[in-house]
Amino acid sequence: MFKRKLIFVLSFVLLLLVPTICTAQFYFGKNKVQYTNFDWQVMETEHFQIYFYIEEEEIAQIAADIAEDFYPTLAARFKHEIYRKIPLIIYSSPNYFTQTNVTWSMLPESVAGFTEFLKGRVVVPFHGSYHDFAHVIRHEMVHVFQIAKLQSVMSLSLQQRMASPPLWFIEGQAEYWSTVWDSEADAIIKDMVLSGNLYTLENIYQISGSFFMYKLGQSICQFINDTYGSEKLILIYENWWKERSFNKIIELTLGEPIKEISKKWQYFLQKKYFPEIAEAGLAKREARQLTKKGYALKGVPVQFKNGENTEDWIVFKANKMGYSGIYMMSPSG
Structure with a gap:
């Protein structure tokens, strides 16, 4: 049974997409209670302001090292620098994390980190795994650069209206650039392909926000990188101001409509997980139709x-x- 904890979500980059936040995020009849008074300290590095309380100073130092080590990689990939110090707020446990006032919404247990849009704050708790802790920090840092890159592109182009990025792209890219393709991700995608339940880019919204969507998005971004070129994932941002919809931006950047890209991605996965297809291919993808009429x-x-x-x-x-x-x-x- 799949019981994986979501360790990457609640990214307030979604505030880019909607003008208001649905009040349904509140739990009816409940208020967020802060049981603990934290004596906050600030640790400054070259690119970050790390907020922590004294009991977790060691964890805060580890977080600072992870963030600073990953910053040059993202700056190079996005071709963008962030000149303000990025606020990174660290909690030593999930219980303390749920008391945060960075967001007024109640945080479910499946959330283990988020990026807040208005002030660009990254909030991450330590769950006991240093590997997952590093993954979450890197994932949320991708969101920080995504927001900054989009803001920069739209500002330079003097455009006020911006196409809404789909969640599979935002989270898929964050996954693709923050972790490796592991056996867990492979098992999820393989099961979808073999059972005939693989989602297309047209209907992936049906599982929006789920862990499955994260892994499908990661797979799609990796496919774009490997098939169309590593520069395309950033060129998508550079072209953002030129079109009014994400699908049109993708078509402009990759040279094909998103429906065709979806078909190619699905066929790639079929060839990967079905040995007979990998060896012989499918006629509708490999061959050219010669006759047009009759049978x-x-x-x-x-x-x-x-x-x-x-x-x-x-x-x-x-x-x-x-x-x-x-x-x-x-x-x-």
């Missing part, structure tokens, strides 16, 4: 010698003249 079937490739030359032909059964017959045509059409 034509049982095509057989043959070769004829014409003097010193050898010609390729296709022999097939069809009903071109109103009754079945045997025909032949060149593979070139």
Whole structure:
């Protein structure tokens, strides 16, 4: 049974997408209670302000090292620098984390970190795993750069209206650049492919916000990187001001409509997880249709010698003249 804790979500980058936050995020009849009075300290590094309380100073130092080590990587990938110090608020346990007043909403147990949009604050608790702790910090740092990059591009272009980025792209890219493709992610995608339940880019919204969406988004971003070029994931941001919808931005950047990109991504996964497809391929993806009218079937490739030359032909059964017959045509059409 899949019981993986979501360790990356509640990114307030979503405030880019909607003008108001739904009041349904409140739990009816409950208030957020702060049981603990924290004596906050501030640790400043080159790019960060680390907020912590004295009991967790060691964890705060680890967080500072992780964040500073990852900053140059993201600055290079996004081709962007953040000149203000990024606020990074650390809690030593999930229980303390749920008391945070950075957001007024109640934090469910599945949330283990978020990036707040208005002031660009990153809030991360320590869950006991240093590996996951580093992953969450890197993931949320990607969100910080995503917000800063979009703000910069739209400001330089003097555009006031901005296309809304879909959650699968925002979270998928954050996953792709913050962690490796591991056996857990592979098992999730493989199960979807083999069971015939793989979502397309057109209907992935149906699982928006779920852990499955994160891994599908990671897979899609990796596919874009490997198929269209590593520079495309950033060129998408550079082209953001040129179109009014995300689908159009993708088409402008990658040169193909998002529906075709979705088909190619699905076919790539089918070839990866179905050995027979990987070896032979699917006709609708690998072949070119030669006949357009009536029925034509049982095509057989043959070769004829014409003097010193050898010609390729296709022999097939069809009903071109109103009754079945045997025909032949060149593979070139």
